[in-house]
Amino acid sequence: MANLTLVQAINLALIQEMEKDERVLILGEDVGPNGGVFRVTEGLHKRFGGKRVVDSPLAESGIIGTSVGLAMNGLRPVPEIQFEGFLGPAYDQLCTHAARMRTRTRGSLTVPMTVRVPVGGGIHAPELHSDSPEAIYTHTPGLKVVMPSSPYDAKGLLISAIRDPDPVIFFEPKRIYRAFREEVPEDEYTVPIGKARIVREGGEMTMVSWGASVIHCMNAIESSGRDIELIDLRTISPMDVETVVNSVNKTGRAIIVHEAPLTCGIGSELSARIMEHCFLQLESPVQRVAGFDVIMPYYKLELDYLPDTERIGKAIEETAAY
Amino acid sequence: MANLTLVQAINLALIQEMEKDERVLILGEDVGPNGGVFRVTEGLHKRFGGKRVVDSPLAESGIIGTSVGLAMNGLRPVPEIQFEGFLGPAYDQLCTHAARMRTRTRGSLTVPMTVRVPVGGGIHAPELHSDSPEAIYTHTPGLKVVMPSSPYDAKGLLISAIRDPDPVIFFEPKRIYRAFREEVPEDEYTVPIGKARIVREGGEMTMVSWGASVIHCMNAIESSGRDIELIDLRTISPMDVETVVNSVNKTGRAIIVHEAPLTCGIGSELSARIMEHCFLQLESPVQRVAGFDVIMPYYKLELDYLPDTERIGKAIEETAAY
């Protein structure tokens, strides 16, 4: 066991999978000698050489498009997109190609790649360095979408993603890259894709979140003093509806918390599913505490945009009082 | 009044706005002498010349990116993207630039452009010619998203879109481009963006849809013989939640129908909103009849994918019986 940050846990997972599997290679902007702008790939270029850790041209569609080809031809590329705001130029290669290749060829060509992307706000970064586009890729069948909220899960989920036979977008909440440490086993282990984690059990209501917001949920729950069940979705697509529905059937109330804008965010899907499957158990309308339906503001206002302990706390009280 | 198809109504709206406003210009692939692959811009090149109806290079990001510049500098570009499946390469210019320009410059630069895009399935077209990506752009603050279901609305909404000071994605359901005719006034008129239309009133339940699916909803309602209120959303973003909520508060039951995949589709947002605002009035869980969570299949299976009268009919019966 080692006491690691999220960045270190991801770095360790990459090293171990690369040691184990010759087919794994990394490509992206500044991932080589510089070790990535967040230092996630630190040391890898030195350890594995320029053939397996490749500084690519500055072109996101190129990074993902060539990764699709690499993956179709037997490798396991782990491309990095420097910030989620620069996924845009790669949208077409992700959604039009990576996501479709298996089904359009009825399984004869597949795209086992893991796209690593730092995500989310809260670090006082410039424009387009603080967004949360997970819903976009969840609405696209053929992709999987993962977002860990802890070093332990990050390592286990990344290993699962790299080994997964299908394309996975692995969002790394940059706000908690180095926010805290956690005991992480040295040995390799996997955390299954598609399974939520019950962070704490509770009977009064259910709260669902993922990524950096999980921490805020925890704080809000603790300051509320209430008996709330907190679920960390971990995998956003495919969604572990069963764990959520089981919980809400028990508690009768639910709050969903995420950074992305409210409208058509993941919260809407979860809310709809909960209502569909827990209709008679629901004692209050499912609440969504989300980013506003505005462009993520520059950093002076980012904390006003992001759901925080106070907004979550209010939703708890109102839901409980309903 | 003239009896027009949807294609003709759009063509007329384009002509009239171009006559009226010098700032309006059209650009896109094959929009010139060829009149567009669906003949929507037929006759315009001849009438207005190559300066105002521009055959562009085959590059969607280029079409939208230059349109952003044209719009920022006082014109009213109406770019065409040939099929919704080719919006992908333009995603970044739409969501990273067009959508953000007004707010990131606090109003000093704006992007009054209308992106016309044929949308949806059902015409036996090749791969990537049958998708429904409206939720992607609805999740992006700063854009407006419109989809008419009739020639009358098409003309009025397109005129509103062209005159709108903000970027509008104008989706044209290709399945009903020529499916039927309707009386359309010769004179210019507008249909407001952001207002749903009650297609037929009813008290037993509410059905919400948009685009080509509205026709299927109508058929299903008629064969059900039930007293169902049908709402055509017309504008998807901003969403006319008020009209929907008023209706469901009256009927207590709701079904949403759309072509796009279920998960994180517009249905999820509508369902969540209905539940939030009609919680105590709801007598059954809101139902979603949508595309499956799969890649739109090639045309041999497209009718199995698309929500049809039968699937809608079943949802009606089950919702009524709940």
Place this chain on the structure above:
Amino acid sequence: MPVSSVFETTIERLSILEPDGTFDESLGKNLIPDQDLVDLYRHMMVCRQFDVIAFKLQRSGRMGTYPENRGQEATSLGAAYALQQSDWLVTCYRENAGLFWRGLPMEKILLHWMGDERGNHIDPDLHITPLAIPIGTQMLHAVGLAWADKYRDEKSISCTFFGDGATSEGDFHEAMNFAANLDIPTIFFCQNNGWAISVPTKIQCSAPTVAQRALAYGMRTIQVDGNDIFAVVKAVRDAAEVARTESRPSFIEATTYRLGDHTTADDARRYRDADEVSKWEKQDPMIRIRMYLEKRDLWNENKQNEMQAEAEKLISEVVKRAEEIVDPVCNDMFDSMYASMSDNLKAQRSTLRTSSLGQNPSQLPLKDKAHA
């Protein structure tokens, strides 16, 4: 040195067998053995017949949109002939001749246009990717495919085909740039057929040649007469040699012409002159080879008629195979979405419903839910 020259270059155009039958012995000799040339010609006749019948299938409602290949057969065929079986062919949708030469069962292409994904289910040993519908995006895959072979120290390369229109897309640029800067052995084969649907090449590329696109990347480049199979074979062989031995990419602009409409959904009379078409009809690559073969007594009217009959028979069998395939079933759209299916997809697949009330209640914990 206030003004100095920092880069100088010339682009060459290659042709060996001219439309009038002139043949350059110095370049063309031994390039294609006689028997191979006969086989290639026979193959072109089959492909032409395929085109004719595919067009008719569309017109009679038995198939969806189809893009005629007519007039462009020499490009992909010459390339496929010059390459090895282990080299990737990463095509667009007007390269039937090359794909069939490689060994793709012809009914696969019909199935594709009949709206059936099984047309894209291709034996991996063929090293072919399925037709690419979105323009300009497959070149990046070609770079990745060749890169993977290079990564494993295999000597295979990739060759990707695309039109003049495709060179306007951003992905074209990124693919060229990745290949040039990361030393990936990919051949970029542009079929400049004068048009992108209704848009003439000058709107895609107003430079004197498309070949010079490659100068941006310092990439080897050449223009060839794409209706001259000898020139195509030579250009691709040279490029393949450089790719295999130096792991470097090349660009080839093959000038050719789309004799038919863009697709069956198009009517080219709306935007181009009949004169232009008839000028190009005389440059049909098949006329040229036939003339050459006949001059050398390798072909005659008789053989032509025999082969035509053979081609007709072959294609009618292909059509039969394509039309006799059992209908796909609805489940197919779920079954290859992922290697393993999520609960959500399983529920949708087994109920064919998305409305929660219609879904099998056993699949979600609705059991203890009492009805109101």
Place this chain on the structure above:
Amino acid sequence: MPVSSVFETTIERLSILEPDGTFDESLGKNLIPDQDLVDLYRHMMVCRQFDVIAFKLQRSGRMGTYPENRGQEATSLGAAYALQQSDWLVTCYRENAGLFWRGLPMEKILLHWMGDERGNHIDPDLHITPLAIPIGTQMLHAVGLAWADKYRDEKSISCTFFGDGATSEGDFHEAMNFAANLDIPTIFFCQNNGWAISVPTKIQCSAPTVAQRALAYGMRTIQVDGNDIFAVVKAVRDAAEVARTESRPSFIEATTYRLGDHTTADDARRYRDADEVSKWEKQDPMIRIRMYLEKRDLWNENKQNEMQAEAEKLISEVVKRAEEIVDPVCNDMFDSMYASMSDNLKAQRSTLRTSSLGQNPSQLPLKDKAHA
């Protein structure tokens, strides 16, 4: 003609004032009047001081990430000097010198990096677009802006700035191609500073020059010494002339060097040699102009000191203006989303909530909803 030449070209490099002070009279004479040159130099001193202070603001936690401009001042400044006020400057984020010359209030740039959108609120008469964070995307806007002026028969043009790294993006290609084929008067100004964060230019462009990118489009192109303000002014003037009179685009590769880290979030020692940096420090564009001015008795140590004091004072006032601005309020994020606000946004704005229970019930018809 089996092998013929179909395209030939040469790319030139232009320099007028060399690092050692050599000045080419034939090209340089009368290019920049003495007084203008003094003004330009004084302006560069202000910009350098801005850079120093901006860096310190970041280090002391008073500002977010900041990209130093140091060493690259001659490029955007030379261009802004050569252009007219009605021409659009469409920049990236390392063109402070040009933007300030045009008249952008300096505190705008600080505000931008202080995380305040008001830094992007720019007087339309300045014909400036805000800093572009996503690499490579602003060139398309530059093409659209110039196109709109052309559409209205105005003689304004646009000039867009970007780095060597940006030339790898697909949007760069599309912008160049649109401008070349649709005859849009845009100047594409590439600041090749050797690096894109930690990635050297050869991974972005392995060709001998970046200037040859433009050959792909048949576009006018030239390489200039970007640390030589005379060469920059001449190249931009020539390009502007062609743009204004022939409505044709040009490409300019200005070779320069980023003397600082990529941004304050970067540590360039991780990936580049100190030797390389010190070699380039000697080529600092300011050293060169100062030498030239002093040789001609237009400048001296005294003036230098006076001006340095002036610059310091000026910048400290700028910082004061940037820091004294009232805090933005939460509503600002809603207020310029659209020209008119939707009910949904109004509700979110007035309640600062997204949870339905927290929203003002009067905004949605919840009135007759009885509590359970």
